[in-house]
Amino acid sequence: MGALTLTVNGRRRTYRGAAFTRLIDVLREDFRLTGTKEGCGEGECGACTVLLDGAPVNSCLIPVGQAAGRRVETVESLGSPEKLSKLQQGFLDCAGAQCGICTPGMLMSAHAHLKSGGKADDASVRTALSGNLCRCTGYQHIVDSVLAAARGKKKKASRK
Amino acid sequence: MRGDARSMTWTSPRTPAQAVRALAADPRALAFAGGTDLMVAWNMGLLNGRAVVDLSRLTPWRMIRASRDGLSIGSLATHAEILRHPAVRARFSLLADACATVGAAQIQNRGTLGGNLANASPAGDTFPALAVYEAVVHCLGPEGRRALPLLEFFAGVKKTRLKPGELIESVFLPSLPKPARAQFRKVGTRGAQAISKTMFAGALWLDRDGVVADVRLAFGSLAPTVRRLRAAEAFLKGRRLDAATSAEAAQLLDADVSPIDDIRSTRAYRLAASRGLLARFLAGR
Numbered sequence: 001m002g003a004l005t006l007t008v009n010g011r012r013r014t015y016r017g018a019a020f021t022r023l024i025d026v027l028r029e030d031f032r033l034t035g036t037k038e039g040c041g042e043g044e045c046g047a048c049t050v051l052l053d054g055a056p057v058n059s060c061l062i063p064v065g066q067a068a069g070r071r072v073e074t075v076e077s078l079g080s081p082e083k084l085s086k087l088q089q090g091f092l093d094c095a096g097a098q099c100g101i102c103t104p105g106m107l108m109s110a111h112a113h114l115k116s117g118g119k120a121d122d123a124s125v126r127t128a129l130s131g132n133l134c135r136c137t138g139y140q141h142i143v144d145s146v147l148a149a150a151r152g153k154k155k156k157a158s159r160k
Numbered sequence: 161m162r163g164d165a166r167s168m169t170w171t172s173p174r175t176p177a178q179a180v181r182a183l184a185a186d187p188r189a190l191a192f193a194g195g196t197d198l199m200v201a202w203n204m205g206l207l208n209g210r211a212v213v214d215l216s217r218l219t220p221w222r223m224i225r226a227s228r229d230g231l232s233i234g235s236l237a238t239h240a241e242i243l244r245h246p247a248v249r250a251r252f253s254l255l256a257d258a259c260a261t262v263g264a265a266q267i268q269n270r271g272t273l274g275g276n277l278a279n280a281s282p283a284g285d286t287f288p289a290l291a292v293y294e295a296v297v298h299c300l301g302p303e304g305r306r307a308l309p310l311l312e313f314f315a316g317v318k319k320t321r322l323k324p325g326e327l328i329e330s331v332f333l334p335s336l337p338k339p340a341r342a343q344f345r346k347v348g349t350r351g352a353q354a355i356s357k358t359m360f361a362g363a364l365w366l367d368r369d370g371v372v373a374d375v376r377l378a379f380g381s382l383a384p385t386v387r388r389l390r391a392a393e394a395f396l397k398g399r400r401l402d403a404a405t406s407a408e409a410a411q412l413l414d415a416d417v418s419p420i421d422d423i424r425s426t427r428a429y430r431l432a433a434s435r436g437l438l439a440r441f442l443a444g445r
Contacts, residue, residue, distance in 0.1 A: 019170035020163075020212060022199075042200045044353055046266055055240070055269040061199040062270070063192075065170050066216050109265065130352030131264025 004068040009077040019065030026064045035075035046132035049105035056112040075104035087149040096145030098136035110146040120150030163202040172214040184302045184325025193275035230335045235274025235328040254289035257344040264352040274328040287386035288361035291378035293333045301326030314385035339363040357425035360437040382417035391415035406442035410435040
């Protein structure tokens with residue numbers, strides 16, 4: 001037992017407890033960031049995807065001890081209900097969310113893909129999201145949502 | 161029962177020597193790299209009460225170094241780091257292709273080459289490529305360093321020849337002439353997140369007159385450990401690749417593998433699919 005610090009959504013946070021506690025549990029229960037969902041708890045479904053130093057990872061497979069001193073971003077970092085991010089707006093516009101359990105993970109995987117300069121085409125987006133399962137089987141709408149958000153971004157950039 | 165975080169002890173050694181000492185002192189201690197396999201077992205409550213030695217602070221073990229002699233991949237390099245490395249892509253493309261099929265992005269960003277090896281699954285995605293490249297596993301233990309050829313590193317299903325306290329430091333791939341043909345294929349239920357039913361890596365060198373100068377063929381998921389197809393390789397060397405030769409080589413598959421029926425596939429399917437992979441490779445398709 002001890003204290004460790006990590007940066008969550010740009011804020012330095014201190015966690016006191018067992019270093020082997022899963023990152024998802026620290027985020028949800030200690031930091032009350034309940035946007036991140038747990039699906040399978042074994043790294044298959046991607047519902048718990050967060051970014052660790054900018055890269056998508058399953059927060060159910062990471063002891064918080066390995067996140068010490070590192071940067072974590074959750075779905076709460078994207079936007080707020082009053083001001084959605086482009087990607088969140090894309091999901092809303094294209095019906096990319098159905099039951100919603102996979103959505104935070106889908107958003108974080110898609111966010112990581114687009115932010116790192118990943119291609120905004122069907123095949124690239126599908127590969128980027130291949131570690132995220134949707135049991136409502138809304139994959140087509142999810143891919144459409146990401147592509148719509150990416151196109152929106154491009155349009156805005158070209159107008160500048 | 162689920163994993164109990166409070167039952168675990170956690171140490172993060174800063175040097176390889178400290179890590180080796182911590183592991184040697186407690187035979188039940190777990191070396192923890194990316195955790196993509198260990199956390200699954202822990203979440204199921206199978207590892208409660210164990211001491212965990214976190215390797216993530218051993219940053220020199222994450223390095224990938226290319227030289228004229230070959231490529232040295234630190235045991236803590238992730239699949240994502242390996243598959244993006246220019247020297248891996250240019251000179252050891254089978255390994256890059258294999259790393260791209262490990263789980264999906266989330267697993268590739270966490271899982272390490274050393275962890276993949278130490279876990280020693282019969283279906284380890286990187287092993288056929290490493291077998292083709294005749295990789296050497298460099299280990300560090302209480303008695304010092306030693307190097308094991310890949311095929312000697314594995315002792316059976318989920319078993320390695322690592323001694324108590326011994327850790328994988330790096331994996332070395334010796335340089336080799338550019339093959340005329342190289343291919344990695346994985347057969348599973350879907351493209352991502354699947355554990356393979358069968359898995360193939362092959363490289364082929366041809367003489368100027370189209371005769372096989374050298375060939376290395378390896379399969380995963382067809383035996384307790386990864387296998388090179390010694391019989392088929394010996395048969396093919398010195399022969400011209402025509403339909404009859406390829407068909408006969410594919411029949412020699414059985415000499416070096418022993419697939420089983422399990423939850424993922426059957427012996428019959430694995431053999432049929434693997435012969436297909438081999439025939440396609442030899443036909444250049």
